[in-house]
Amino acid sequence: MILVLGATGKVGRALVPALLDAGAGVRALTRDPAKARIDPRAEVVAGDLGVTEDLPRLVDGVDKVFVLTSGHGRSGAAQEAAVAAAAASAGVTHLVKLSTTGVHFGQQDPITAGHAEAEQAIRDAGPAWTILQPGTFMDNRFAWRRSIITDNAVYVPEGDPSSALVHTRDIAAVAALTLTTSGHEGQTYQLTGGEALTTEEQVAILSEAIGRPLKFVEEPEPEARERMLGFGWPQSAVDGVFDLKRESADNESIVFDTVQRLLDRPALTFADWAREYAKNFSA
Template sequence: MRLRIAVAGATGTVGRRLAALLGADHEVLSLTRSPEQAARLGVPGRPVQADFGRRAGLERLLEGADALFVATFDPVRPCHDEHLADAARQAGVRHVVKLSALAVTDTGAQDLITRWQRDCEDIWRAAGPAWTFLRARAFMSNCLAWADAVRAGGPVRTLHGDAPNACVDPADLAEAAARALTGRGHHGRAYALTGPRALSAREQVAHLAELLGRPLRHEALTEEEALAHWRARYPEPVARALLESARRQAAGAKASVTRDVERVTGRPATPFEAWARAHLARFR
């Protein structure tokens, strides 16, 4: 059955992959603040300009949508999910798939970002439409932040570089979202989505070096250096939350592996080596 599916965050790492997966068989509404950016990125579907920070008019953008995928990031001003949930209810959307974070299940995780994700899940539980939560570990694509340093022959510098993280391929998340949006049996389910093996940043750098056929160096950042880097990109509360998250990773909180990618998609989760090989041109 052909569905009308709205993708909130269509230019994001998961959203644009999801729109591509859905586009062949379903009508996709690609909700984005910048349709121009969506066009530049080649995001499939009908681009729809949407500002999730404003409630007015959002329900009109969702009219006729059977399902909605939501990927937001605004922990300092957490109104996006509230506005989308109210609009989805008013528009009669039947099912919502929300991209969340696996840290919400860790009682020791009390940083701003994790508390915000928990609040978002509560919003969707109460919103009215059936819900599915995709609780993801860190994205493998975060390693693309190292690309400039790798191409220049410099060191890759990270905080707690020996701490393992069961990071996941964003393409696996997009496929899981597509299955949840279009298949049966996913209502009221929360999936813990990880890669098949926990790796440290130092191990990821070693895999990249092997694939590139040349040595790469990993260097440790201090907490002060990492915090300064995050402060240059994010508001202070978010930078502090990232530091708390890194400390939990150093304590081993992000090393557990699940098989939920396989349960949802029907195939094993993508290993880091395969992700790196597919994106190797970015590091050359």
């Protein structure tokens, strides 16, 4: 039995069916099973990783755990350390953690530092471990949806770096592989797409996919911050994004061949993603 944390999130929603298709038993965690849309073949359980008393019940009878939390910085690291400890006590044999390439590059922003701390907790817990370190998700470009629908425009901070964006289905496919086959214990895998694209190139690809022209607008940081705050983001989240951007600027364009090497196929492209989700950018 494999426990999937974050089963309704960007990676988890693709990972659960991938594991089931591979013949694995899956226990999918969600805070509200009544609202969750999870593959009916999975065992769906309710729980909150912030409530440590829930953890023994969640890991009982589980062999492996996909570790992903919604917390950031120290809060996420504390949750993941608690999960690792509970899993070790329950006899779990393998932990697979979703982290970030920022740890590989030694970034010091709060988001990356939290993942680095959590990685160490996973390594120290006792069970075998595998660490997945993806770069920027293609799904992050859903943040452009509002301005595309209202203004036919994409607003980005000045100096936004080129990025080797990775499709969440590729991350899920690698996670499923590491959870259902041997030989990945003690490995740390950096995951990116197969090419680095400038933000302007991404906008052009998305424009072609949705079938209408889009303006590409670079904003000074103060204006970009105000726009994010207008989305309802807390100040700490906005600060974290800009800290991360500054730290990762020189690393985002680095391409790793891990997806192709492990899955024996090319990584999905941003054009694939844009065609898949084009309808999401229409009113």
